[in-house]
Amino acid sequence: MGLWRRLAWIVAVLVASLAPVAVPASGQSIMERLITPGLLSAGHARLESQCDSCHSSFRKEAQNGKCLACHKGIATDLATGSHFHGKFAPARGTCKACHSEHKGRAAGLIRFSRIGFNHAFTDFALTGAHARVDCAGCHGTVHNYRGVPRDCASCHARKDPHRGQLGRACQTCHTSAAWKPVQGFNHAATGFALTGQHRAAACLSCHAGQRWKGLGTGCAACHARDDAHRGSRGANCAQCHTTAGWKQASFDHASTGFPLLGGHAEAACAACHGAGNANRHPARTCISCHARDDAHKGQNGTDCASCHNPRSWKQTSFDHDRMTGFALRGVHRTTRCEACHVQPPKVASPPVTCFGCHARDDVHKGANGMDCGRCHTAVSWKSSSFNHDTMTGFPLAGAHARARCEDCHGTSGLRSATAVECVSCHAKDDVHAGRLGKDCARCHDSTAWKGRVRFDHDLTRFPLLGRHAAQPCTVCHADRTFASKGTACQDCHADLHHAGTLGQPAQCRTCHTASDWRAWRFDHDQATSFKLTGKHQGLICSACHKRPGDPAQLGARCVDCHRRNDPHRGGFGEDCERCHVTTGFREILMNSKR
Known part of the structure; x- marks a missing residue:
């Protein structure tokens, strides 16, 4: 035949x-049902019986033209080089490269991930705050991409605080970097150029209630409530003030015979003249204004200028080093006078010994005597000249050098002896709870309690190789007992992926190594009697090994795996390989010898 x-x-x-x-x-014919690779997606279901809508007989190259004949918008994009399909080079290939059909009604035609999508391939590059917006914020949760408008007002109309009064061209004042502050609007075009502090003022501080027209341009129009003079100086604020700062007045106070120097130049006018300039000619002596500020309560007289000057109330010209027998050194020089002079100098002088003033600050509670100067200086109370390395038998190294004295010596005084074994101080820090003994120095040193462990795991029955070497100890030794956990893979790694389908207990080392769990190596052709050919090559293990058990017990006949896929329903027997080969189920090889 x-x-x-x-x-x-x-x-x-x-x-x-x-x-x-x-x-x-x-309405498909019998031949169409024979050769169709599967049902169309829901979007193309109406074309199920019209194969020529998408295909031309024996002309694969005509398929793109069929697609673009229906999807005219995409055709325009490709022709004009616009939108995604026109700008993204791979999208200018064949349609089916990205949009696969005949996968069933539930299959999606658009294989698209919003994560990592480069929006620059569209006609709307994402800049500023747009780059941080979730895709659904503009596109919704469905595949609505081409129909999204690009003007600001289309998305932000509901958030427009101006309620449309300033039009829809939001970009005139705003940018995508941030809705606030406003940039780009030239206020000078309104006839009122913004200078000084006006430039930094918020728009609504002048345009309250979104009122943009009919505002006065005189100072008093906005600042009448801020007028400290309450109108007594008239409405022409610009005579003394500028937009650089409300408190920066151009009035020359020296013309009154009292130049404003130092702190006086920074004082508010009302501080001396009262509210509304009620006191137009205040007295000029220090005590007349500063009697309430006199920390000495009048005990040092009324001639404030003998020690103080207008530059700073706290900067005195009194020379403590020369005029007393106690030169101020270190922190003493920056200490407030009243910190030592609790009583006026004429009543009682403070002590000149360290302990006389600092007895309450002595953390040793007198246990180390009263001669503070042996270890401390006036530069800093916490800076000690005591040399622990040379003056004791325990040099301070690593973290010990940064520890506070009382961390080891407590509050009983530095003269009390302290044990030098690690466990004497760190018993509470021992995460092993004493189970590994008291010799902490076997593994730890004083540089850092964590991260400087000297234990060599390679000397155990389980050397750390590959990924194991980078793991923290507690990943395997969670209970911190550091006892043996076993050396088999399954002792730590539950067979969650294969779930027993490759044998129990799992022989992980057959395929995996410690270098990388995913870099497995198993030669099915050499290790088993079932060579992987044709479509069998590249399948994941679970495609065949689905149930727990010994893999060697799986049948090697086609029907053992493909019984449910048999379109003949057993009509031609169970010897599938008489007609079929592994390179493709539809590839039929008639063997006349069988």
Whole structure:
């Protein structure tokens, strides 16, 4: 029998076997149902019986034209080089490279991930705050991409605080970097140029209630409530003030015979003249204004200028080093006078010994005597000249050098002896709870309690190789007992991925190494009697090994795995390999010898 006669006979048998089957509502012919690779997606379901809507017989190159004939918007994008399909080079290839059909009704035609999408390939590059907005904020949760408008007002109309009074061209004043502050608007075009503090003022501080027209341009129009003079100086504020600062007046106070120097130049006018300039000619002596500020309560007289000057009330010209027998050194020089002079100097002088003033500050509670100067200086109370390395038998190294004295010596005084073994201080810090003994120095040093462990795991029955070497100890030794956990993979790694389908207990080392769990190596052709050929190559293990058990017990016949896929439903027996090969289920090889 010739080849063509045999093929005709096969087609006749197949047609005869399928003839009683009812024609589905889609209207496909028997031959169409024979050759179709699967159902169309829901979006193309209406074309199920119209193959020529998307395909041209024996002309694959015509398929793109069929797609673009329906999707005219995409065709325009490709022709004009606009939108995503026109700008993204891979999108200018064949449509089916990205949009696969015949995957079933539930399959999606658009294989698209919003994560990491480069929006620059569209006609709207994401800049500023737009780059941080979730995709659904503009596109919603469905595939709405081409129909989204690009003008500001289309998205932000509901958030427009101006309620449309300033039009829809938001970009005139705002940018995508941030809705606030406003940039780009030229206020000088309104006839009122913004200078000084006006430039930094918020828009609504003048345009309250979104009022943009009919505002006065005189100072008093906005600042009448801020007028400290309450109108007594008139409404022409610009005579003395400028927009650089409300408190920066151009009035020359020296013309009154009392130049404003030092702190006086920074004082508010009302501080001396009272509210509304009620006191137009205040007295000029220090005590007349500063009697309430006199920390000496008048005990040092009324001639404040003998020690103080206008530059700073706290900066005195009194020379403590020269005029007393106690030169001020270190922190004493920056200490307030009343900190030592609790009583006026004429009543009682403070002590000149360290302990005389600092007895309450002595953390040793007198246990180290009263000669503070042996260890401390006036530069800093916490800076001690005591040398622990040379004056004791315990040099301070690592973290010990940064520890406070009382951390080890407590509050009983530095003269009390302290044990030098690690555990004497760190027993409470021992995460092993004493189970590894008291010799902490076997693994730890004083540089850092954590991260400087000297234990060599390679000297145990389980050297740390690959990924194991980078793991913190507690990943395996969570209970911190550091006892042996076993050396088999399954002692730490539960077989969650294969779930027992490759044998129990799991022999992880057969395929995996410690270098990388995912870099497995298993040669199915050499290690088993079932060589992987054709479509079997590249399958994941679970495609065949689905149930727990010994993999060697799986059958090697086609029907053992593909019984449910048999379109003949057993009509041609179970010896599938008589006609089929592993390179493709649809590739039929008639073996006349069988």
